[in-house]
Amino acid sequence: MAFTLATFNVKDLLAPRDERALAVLPGKLDAIATLLRECDADVVGLEEVGPIDLVRGIVARTPGCRYGEPVMGTPDARGIRCAVLTRLPVVSARVRTAEALPFPVFRVGDPPPFGERLPLRRGVVHVRVATPGTGDVDVLVVHFKSGHPVPLRDASGAEIEPRTPQERAEGAFRSLVWRGAEALHARGIVDDILAAEPQARVALVGDLNDEPSSAVVRALRSEGEGELFDCTAGVEPSARFSVLYRGKPSQIDHVLVTANLHARLVSARFLNAGLRDHGPFDPRADEPPTVDSDHAPLVVRFE
Numbered sequence: 001m002a003f004t005l006a007t008f009n010v011k012d013l014l015a016p017r018d019e020r021a022l023a024v025l026p027g028k029l030d031a032i033a034t035l036l037r038e039c040d041a042d043v044v045g046l047e048e049v050g051p052i053d054l055v056r057g058i059v060a061r062t063p064g065c066r067y068g069e070p071v072m073g074t075p076d077a078r079g080i081r082c083a084v085l086t087r088l089p090v091v092s093a094r095v096r097t098a099e100a101l102p103f104p105v106f107r108v109g110d111p112p113p114f115g116e117r118l119p120l121r122r123g124v125v126h127v128r129v130a131t132p133g134t135g136d137v138d139v140l141v142v143h144f145k146s147g148h149p150v151p152l153r154d155a156s157g158a159e160i161e162p163r164t165p166q167e168r169a170e171g172a173f174r175s176l177v178w179r180g181a182e183a184l185h186a187r188g189i190v191d192d193i194l195a196a197e198p199q200a201r202v203a204l205v206g207d208l209n210d211e212p213s214s215a216v217v218r219a220l221r222s223e224g225e226g227e228l229f230d231c232t233a234g235v236e237p238s239a240r241f242s243v244l245y246r247g248k249p250s251q252i253d254h255v256l257v258t259a260n261l262h263a264r265l266v267s268a269r270f271l272n273a274g275l276r277d278h279g280p281f282d283p284r285a286d287e288p289p290t291v292d293s294d295h296a297p298l299v300v301r302f303e
Helices: 019-039 052-061 165-196 215-221
Strands: 003-013 043-049 081-086 090-096 124-131 135-143 201-207 243-245 248-250 253-257 265-270 298-302
Touching (some): 003 135, 003 253, 043 052, 043 124, 043 135, 043 201, 081 124, 135 165, 165 215, 215 253, 253 298
Antiparallel strands (some): 043 081, 090 124, 243 248
């Protein structure tokens, strides 16, 4: 029997902070529910969700999908987190958190290069579900650091504005290092699952904020035994995108799976027909709330 898996960054499904956001919320919940009905996936990884009551509101709007109680992750400072919706039996569920993310050293005994400067801001939601005909599948939902530059800070923690091209480039590299540390952390979770059960079926889904050919995604996939495989490689290149940014389509949302699941892959599709460019995002600006997301869902089917 078929097993379908989806990932969808719904964009800022947060508790309304003002009348403007309150007015938008019903339409936003309806829009998310419409796309989830179109996905019709057995398991959905959600990113950028806030309180559980809002996720329950999505479930209430999709009765035909038969989703149970949401499995919620831990939020970042802005209040967004990952979550899982499933209509399959849950064998186990947990949230994988960490106070700080390590980064590789060059020699044994070297001090950690960044100390505790790299927190895992959004916990990894790990759900094992029982799938018909395929067996148990471990689903990991992640949301990595955005590509926006990370500013230098002074001793008090205040941001220091970059003054030169090199300083702006340093901000971009801080962001890359952070995503790299998140990728290695997620890779370690997959390795732990496979070490305990070498034939485990593992799917890692979510918003990686990097394209398939990036160093971050390549590191997460790795090579050889335990490699994760990209489920979207067979999608027509012109349709292989989950975001539009400054007019350019790109894929930053992914479903990566172990070889035993990849062997059962029959299709992948992005629901990007209605996707629009939301323009540059300024994390320090008071962005107006939107009904639609700036990401398209990705749906993958196995048989």
